[in-house]
Amino acid sequence: MKEIKGGVTAPQGYKASGVACGIKQSGNLDMSLLVSDTPANAAAVFTTNKMAAAPVHLSKKHLADGQAQAVVINSGNANACTGDGGYEDAIKMAQVTGAALGIDAHDIVVSSTGIIGVPMPMDKVEAGIKDGAAKLYADGGGCAAEAIMTTDTFVKEHAVSFDFDGIEVKVGGMAKGSGMIAPNMATMLAVVTTDAAVAPELLKSMLVSAIDKSFNSITVDGDTSTNDMVVVVANGASGAEVTTGNEAAFQAALDKVCIELAKLIVRDGEGATKFIEIDVVGAASAGDAKKAAMAIANSNLVKTAFFGQDPNWGRIVAAVGYSSAEVDASKVDVYYGEEKLVENGRVVAYDEAKVGAVIQAKDIKVKVDLKLGSGAARVWTCDFSYDYVKINAEYHT
Amino acid sequence: MKEIKGGVTAPQGYKASGVACGIKQSGNLDMSLLVSDTPANAAAVFTTNKMAAAPVHLSKKHLADGQAQAVVINSGNANACTGDGGYEDAIKMAQVTGAALGIDAHDIVVSSTGIIGVPMPMDKVEAGIKDGAAKLYADGGGCAAEAIMTTDTFVKEHAVSFDFDGIEVKVGGMAKGSGMIAPNMATMLAVVTTDAAVAPELLKSMLVSAIDKSFNSITVDGDTSTNDMVVVVANGASGAEVTTGNEAAFQAALDKVCIELAKLIVRDGEGATKFIEIDVVGAASAGDAKKAAMAIANSNLVKTAFFGQDPNWGRIVAAVGYSSAEVDASKVDVYYGEEKLVENGRVVAYDEAKVGAVIQAKDIKVKVDLKLGSGAARVWTCDFSYDYVKINAEYHT
Numbered sequence: 001m002k003e004i005k006g007g008v009t010a011p012q013g014y015k016a017s018g019v020a021c022g023i024k025q026s027g028n029l030d031m032s033l034l035v036s037d038t039p040a041n042a043a044a045v046f047t048t049n050k051m052a053a054a055p056v057h058l059s060k061k062h063l064a065d066g067q068a069q070a071v072v073i074n075s076g077n078a079n080a081c082t083g084d085g086g087y088e089d090a091i092k093m094a095q096v097t098g099a100a101l102g103i104d105a106h107d108i109v110v111s112s113t114g115i116i117g118v119p120m121p122m123d124k125v126e127a128g129i130k131d132g133a134a135k136l137y138a139d140g141g142g143c144a145a146e147a148i149m150t151t152d153t154f155v156k157e158h159a160v161s162f163d164f165d166g167i168e169v170k171v172g173g174m175a176k177g178s179g180m181i182a183p184n185m186a187t188m189l190a191v192v193t194t195d196a197a198v199a200p201e202l203l204k205s206m207l208v209s210a211i212d213k214s215f216n217s218i219t220v221d222g223d224t225s226t227n228d229m230v231v232v233v234a235n236g237a238s239g240a241e242v243t244t245g246n247e248a249a250f251q252a253a254l255d256k257v258c259i260e261l262a263k264l265i266v267r268d269g270e271g272a273t274k275f276i277e278i279d280v281v282g283a284a285s286a287g288d289a290k291k292a293a294m295a296i297a298n299s300n301l302v303k304t305a306f307f308g309q310d311p312n313w314g315r316i317v318a319a320v321g322y323s324s325a326e327v328d329a330s331k332v333d334v335y336y337g338e339e340k341l342v343e344n345g346r347v348v349a350y351d352e353a354k355v356g357a358v359i360q361a362k363d364i365k366v367k368v369d370l371k372l373g374s375g376a377a378r379v380w381t382c383d384f385s386y387d388y389v390k391i392n393a394e395y396h397t
Numbered sequence: 398m399k400e401i402k403g404g405v406t407a408p409q410g411y412k413a414s415g416v417a418c419g420i421k422q423s424g425n426l427d428m429s430l431l432v433s434d435t436p437a438n439a440a441a442v443f444t445t446n447k448m449a450a451a452p453v454h455l456s457k458k459h460l461a462d463g464q465a466q467a468v469v470i471n472s473g474n475a476n477a478c479t480g481d482g483g484y485e486d487a488i489k490m491a492q493v494t495g496a497a498l499g500i501d502a503h504d505i506v507v508s509s510t511g512i513i514g515v516p517m518p519m520d521k522v523e524a525g526i527k528d529g530a531a532k533l534y535a536d537g538g539g540c541a542a543e544a545i546m547t548t549d550t551f552v553k554e555h556a557v558s559f560d561f562d563g564i565e566v567k568v569g570g571m572a573k574g575s576g577m578i579a580p581n582m583a584t585m586l587a588v589v590t591t592d593a594a595v596a597p598e599l600l601k602s603m604l605v606s607a608i609d610k611s612f613n614s615i616t617v618d619g620d621t622s623t624n625d626m627v628v629v630v631a632n633g634a635s636g637a638e639v640t641t642g643n644e645a646a647f648q649a650a651l652d653k654v655c656i657e658l659a660k661l662i663v664r665d666g667e668g669a670t671k672f673i674e675i676d677v678v679g680a681a682s683a684g685d686a687k688k689a690a691m692a693i694a695n696s697n698l699v700k701t702a703f704f705g706q707d708p709n710w711g712r713i714v715a716a717v718g719y720s721s722a723e724v725d726a727s728k729v730d731v732y733y734g735e736e737k738l739v740e741n742g743r744v745v746a747y748d749e750a751k752v753g754a755v756i757q758a759k760d761i762k763v764k765v766d767l768k769l770g771s772g773a774a775r776v777w778t779c780d781f782s783y784d785y786v787k788i789n790a791e792y793h794t
Contacts, residue, residue: 051724304785308790314513318446342514345448385786390783393702
């Protein structure tokens, strides 16, 4: 497997566009289109938030048959908490996209991200879809990725290729993030494409597995959005067919793209100055490891300590203690980088210079060993800075 | 029931002291003693954190028989993550206190709050206990309350009295808080006294009920500490005996003292500029109401919005949506003060001046009506300001 340039249009047989249609007052790109040259298999995972936005409900319905040929995403307006009218607007988006592309509206995945509770400006949306449909390019992935940004400060793309029995298979993706919900923005969103052929059920189970290791292993602020969606489209344009038994290389590629996109979301976390990788090992189960790791990653006290560049291991062991994971207080070890600070639940004499170097770096690694079993999990988070408060306090509805 | 002056020494038959013994580098009071003139019934609720500090383990053991006559609390050092040596230090604190007061060490409740992971300076602790034992006064509750402060900015006391079949019964208490764990400080701690006689089992069940409505209905930062403890001591000095069947007035008084202390903790939340009361009504169950209310209260996005004085109802409905409470998105109503902003999950035309006045005040009330049943819960939280980050980032271990 090797990294290649680009994002959703890196695999064969895809075109994309990103245009500005005036949903964002800034005039920035706000309408993103991705189209497969041929009908494709597709799978998605959606937010579990019970206030899920209208396009989430519609896209679930459209993907029930495992088929999709295009994805339309607008930024600047989440079409969330907009009632029946919002659902009709989502249907209209699919219809307009389908008509512009000559595709059945049921094969369109619709997504929206932006301000909650404001009706969609459908005249602008419709014009944007038509404009985007006229500007589809085989190298349009970058524009499409730019057009899904809200409070993001940079474009998030990743792509890889690997050899599959002599055929080059590519997997590419784009994502947006920033806060789990940024300033009234409903947020985490990713689209992954591949030119392998994968049956819908297998594609779904592989996506669920990849998400567990990537998008479900990151946290910025612990808030779960109304609009989260990760969708993967597999059009088979490379001629390679992934099936049960030969799927390992594809799973690895899908994992890699999802993990890199997830990490980019954390690096662009609102106000983030640090990127923190947390490994919990030695847990009684993998589930316990994940619970402990996420408790650390979500703790405001841990995150503010990293912003302050303080090796505040007490906050880490306290988070482990309330995580609901099985913990024996007399066994817990904590490492910053390679340096052990806590052994068997007690602080040990450690090299302050080495620990200081670890926490002053932009990228920080923390490891907790519970010494109870073989359960392990890795998650990523960012620190919690003045700017997080500033970004989220100063945004006005 | 009426409010009266004072705290833990407001009821009859108690003496207390607060002295400085040098655990805190500042020279502030750091050793608190509370003694009942006679042996008393007692009950407590402890942190569920699996990294619970040594004194938590010891006090659980000492309270197993429902008896206690004194409470000794030091601030400045949490005696947490200190291993076997820390447990021996907690035992030593009980022994020294017992010897100084002429009480069996098993009738002493021991608590510590402060920095995690540092061995207790036992020479200072022992001297402090002896000094405190020599300075016990019937009006010493205020000094005792001052001596348990860590990052708290003001003393937290409350007391009430009520008529019980012609006998005046008093309930008083003190608490400390600030952050759930402040800068490496292990935190939430409260002691309540009464001169009623209450059997240990009844006292425990009434304490659990009171805590559910008070200390378990507040949140500052969602972090659960290693040292949390709420203890109630009932010495019967008033001559009144509370038993099953006549307990309503006592429960009301206990609730009132616990709720007022809990509110004081929120008002002194680290960096807090706003005090926010959140009512969730119409939930399918009381448990669902509590889950939804706590999800709102713990959301960083909600809390930063309040700091920014922004009526960001989208963040409130999103928190309700991910709270795990049963929710019908098409039924949710949201009120700021008396003003309805959201009806049936959609924003409605509201009076911006009225909503502006609500969110610009120091005390803010928010109500969410899920319109599914009769479940209700009330919780309190504070906003999330620059100073929270500053306090928690700039503290160095």
